Amino acid sequence: MHELSICRSITAIVTKHAAGKPVKTVHLKVGELRQIVPDTLAYCWELVTDGSELASAELDIERVPGAIRCASCDETHTLTAPILVCPQCGGRDVTIVSGEEFLITSLELAEV
Known part of the structure; x- marks a missing residue:
């Protein structure tokens, strides 16, 4: 369960950036292709x-x-399964264009 160590890292980052101010919400983006x-x-x-x-x-x-984006037909497709094949032309020369994200996008600080 690597999510535990990930949360510890998130708390360290949030604590540093909040600079002692109370935090209401931590906003994250997590790509579906991440192992999280x-x-x-x-x-x-x-x-x-x-x-x-x-x-x-x-x-x-x-x-x-x-x-993914297909190099053969230049189509972009949202994956419904983790199969990296273009559903339009069957091409396998694809590039992942989203789904690998993992980032803290913002912090909402509480009113003091």
């Missing part, structure tokens, strides 16, 4: 922040669908 389970990440967030200055902070996870 959002429900497990949310559970680990609760474990890691329990009893800390981030205990009341919510974790808002935006899922980013996987998408």
Whole structure:
């Protein structure tokens, strides 16, 4: 369960950038092609922040669908399964254009 160590890293980053201000929400983008389970990440967030200055902070996870662009037909397709083949022409020379994201996009700070 690497989500636990990921949450520890997120708390360190958030604590640094919040600079002592109370955090209301941490917004994340997580690509569907990442080996991260959002429900497990949310559970680990609760474990890691329990009893800390981030205990009341919510974790808002935006899922980013996987998408590919085919070099043969130049079509872009959202993946419905992790199969890297163009559904338009059957081409295998594809580039992943989304779905590998994992980033903190913003922090909502609480009013003091």
